Amino acid sequence: MGRIVASVTVANSSDPDKSMLCDALVDTGVSHMTLPTAWRDRLGDLKEFGVVEIEIANQQTVKGVVCGPVLVQIQGFRSIATEVLFVDMEPQNGKYEPLIGYIALEQSQAAVDMLGHRLIHVKHLDLK
Numbered sequence: 216m217g218r219i220v221a222s223v224t225v226a227n228s229s230d231p232d233k234s235m236l237c238d239a240l241v242d243t244g245v246s247h248m249t250l251p252t253a254w255r256d257r258l259g260d261l262k263e264f265g266v267v268e269i270e271i272a273n274q275q276t277v278k279g280v281v282c283g284p285v286l287v288q289i290q291g292f293r294s295i296a297t298e299v300l301f302v303d304m305e306p307q308n309g310k311y312e313p314l315i316g317y318i319a320l321e322q323s324q325a326a327v328d329m330l331g332h333r334l335i336h337v338k339h340l341d342l343k
Contacts, residue, residue, distance in 0.1 A: 217332040221315060222290040225250065225258065225299060231286070233259030237313050241334065243327060244272075245316035247300035248287050249279070253311065255301050258285065264298060277302065289315060289334065292323040 219241040225248065226234035235257045239248075255261075261282040269279045283298035297319060304311050320326070324337045 219327060219332055219334060221334055223248070223313070223315060224286075224288045224290075226286045227259045227261060228284040228286050228296055230259045233257065234286075239313040239315045241320070241327060242314045243317050243320070245314045246318055247281070247298060247316045248285075248319045249300045249302055249314040249316060251304040251306075251311040251313065252280070252301045253304070254313075255280075255282070258282075258299075261285065261299075267300070269300075269302065287319055287323070289319065289323050289325055291334070292325050292336065295319065295322040297322060 220238050221241060222236065223239045224234060224236050235254065264281040264283065266278050266280055268276050270276055279300045279302040281298050281300055284296050285299050286294050287297055288294040324340065325334045326337045328335045
């Protein structure tokens with residue numbers, strides 16, 4: 216399976232000057248927009264909604280901090296107000312790998328096109 220990487224802007228909703236642009240891996244096994252704790256100061260003063268336990272890919276349990284509200288815009292999709300999850304990450308080859316989870320994808324009306332290895336627009340929100 217291929218990797219889908221999208222350009223994402225994340226901004227503090229009460230101070231839009233505190234924002235960042237990054238490339239993030241689309242990961243439908245992840246719930247939240249997930250950023251490295253090392254980047255937290257870039258978004259200024261955010262409200263902490265709590266510390267959560269997270270099971271990561273190697274089945275190890277770590278802690279993360281849910282903060283917000285933030286504005287997230289996946290390039291080519293509408294901007295959303297949501298939360299972000301900060302997690303201690305180890306950089307790979309000197310780079311962090313932020314993650315776009317299924318909550319941000321659903322809110323942005325973005326879906327994964329498995330054949331085209333890209334994000335596509337969903338025309339309708341699901342209320343079923």
